[in-house]
Amino acid sequence: MGIKKSKEKISKVKGENEDFFLQVYQVVRLIPKGRVTSYGAIAKYLSAPKASRSVGYAMNTSHTKKPVVPAHRVVNRDGLLTGKHHFSPSSSMQKKLEAEGIKVKKDQVLNFKKVFWDPTIELAL
DNA sequence: CGATTGACGTACG
DNA sequence: TCGTACGCCAATC
Known part of the structure; x- marks a missing residue:
């Protein structure tokens, strides 16, 4: 029988965990043009309001996704x-x-609350 | 397998 | 009101 090798990860089971990233990408793609959202809002939508950091990490590898x-x-x-x-x-x-109509000043989105797109509301889970 | 990192968020002083 | 510290979750080294 296959005893686990040292290189194998047994601390966590792979499966629905991958869905977390996919869910993040999916939600981001659903953001309407001219709107923005926050990491925490996405994390909250995924039932992980404290996983905002993980959302940011997911975005880090998002550029490799299509x-x-x-x-x-x-x-x-x-x-x-x-x-x-x-x-x-x-x-x-x-x-x-700015190309989508969002004004940005000093790395800050103007009228942020106005252009904010909350998946927990818009997607009405 | 253990420790560190990270595009965040909230709590505390 | 502003600055700093801690926590949370998943991935990477």
Whole structure:
């Protein structure tokens, strides 16, 4: 019988865990043009309000997923483009947002509350 | 398998 | 009101 090798991960079972990332990507793709959301809102929608960090981590690898995830529509709860440094160039994030009608000033989304798109409400789980 | 990191968020001083 | 510390969850080294 196959005793687990040292390289095998037994601390966690792979399965629905992968869904978490997929759910994150899916929700981000559902963000309407000209709207933005926050990591916490997505995490909360996935029944993990404290997993906001994991959502951010998921976005980190989002650029390798297809179709391309509009990560530029995801900001922190303050409406700050905290993830802009992950874009190349970093200013491209703001540029994309402005191209959608979202005004950005000093890495901050103007009228953030107005353009905020809450999946827990819009998707009405 | 254990420790560290990270595009966050909330609590505390 | 602002700044700092801690917690949470998953991935990576």
